[in-house]
Amino acid sequence: MNVTRCVQRTPTKFQILASKAFGRRRDGLAKIYNRRESTRAKALVLRTKQVLAFLSGIGVALLYAAVQASDIRILSTDLLLLLISCVCTFSAMRVLKRWGVWSKYGKLYLGGSLGIALTALGNAVEIGSVLVGIDYGYPSPVDILDVTGGLLIVLGLFPFLYSLRRNLTRERIVIFSVCALLVIGSVGLYMLRSGTWSAKLAFADLVSLAFPVLGVVGFTLAFLLFLVLKETPMAESWFAIALGALFFSAGNIAYGIATMRGWYYVGNPLEILWNWGYVALAFGFEAEKKEFDEYHR
Numbered sequence: 001m002n003v004t005r006c007v008q009r010t011p012t013k014f015q016i017l018a019s020k021a022f023g024r025r026r027d028g029l030a031k032i033y034n035r036r037e038s039t040r041a042k043a044l045v046l047r048t049k050q051v052l053a054f055l056s057g058i059g060v061a062l063l064y065a066a067v068q069a070s071d072i073r074i075l076s077t078d079l080l081l082l083l084i085s086c087v088c089t090f091s092a093m094r095v096l097k098r099w100g101v102w103s104k105y106g107k108l109y110l111g112g113s114l115g116i117a118l119t120a121l122g123n124a125v126e127i128g129s130v131l132v133g134i135d136y137g138y139p140s141p142v143d144i145l146d147v148t149g150g151l152l153i154v155l156g157l158f159p160f161l162y163s164l165r166r167n168l169t170r171e172r173i174v175i176f177s178v179c180a181l182l183v184i185g186s187v188g189l190y191m192l193r194s195g196t197w198s199a200k201l202a203f204a205d206l207v208s209l210a211f212p213v214l215g216v217v218g219f220t221l222a223f224l225l226f227l228v229l230k231e232t233p234m235a236e237s238w239f240a241i242a243l244g245a246l247f248f249s250a251g252n253i254a255y256g257i258a259t260m261r262g263w264y265y266v267g268n269p270l271e272i273l274w275n276w277g278y279v280a281l282a283f284g285f286e287a288e289k290k291e292f293d294e295y296h297r
Contacts, residue, residue: 067267085120118146125145150218184212187212204259214252215251225242226239226241
């Protein structure tokens, strides 16, 4: 029997260092693998939310088409708006929590979250008035909440865009500002010509005019922010946010004209644009949350 084989050899210093290096490399590879798997899982979740958002948009249009001649048109469409606006508010507040309320980017989402929350509150007030049977007339508290919410969103977008103004060329700022003014001017002139400007209805006409103005300004600011951030990891989220702002802008223009012309009624198909806006914004906020989590891992 060879006695030397039974003697346990003491590992050399080189063997100890090599073992430690191999262990660190193995742990590092495991972390990289787990990170990749986590990234793939989150990407799959985001794509699933994207599909659900698309299907939700189709479902909204089908629901509005189905209830136009129904007795539940008012209640069903109001409940749908309330549900989607609450989901959008929840998504915005999740992103706000990630960034922090008082950070530069958090202040943007603070204004957005409060603005969307006010529109959701307006939808709740609308449902309450329907259930109780109260007719506030026009402009109602719901309209005032919507205008205030739109103003808060614009006030949240503008300071953040101003802080990134160096990343925008002067030509882009001038072109988009002129386009926004042309749209606002054209819509405003059409509404003023079709409206009745008596002392009794002057405030109502101003509220009607505020909807397209805030919608166009909000979309212009959101799209300019998308142009600034399109080369960053936040490009996908801000494309969805700009798309949601576009839907809201079109919906607000249609609503302002319809109210001044007397065409609007609760459950009007133009509300589909608002629903699509909420869906696009909610998806953008969820994408923003994913991008934040990936960057701060």
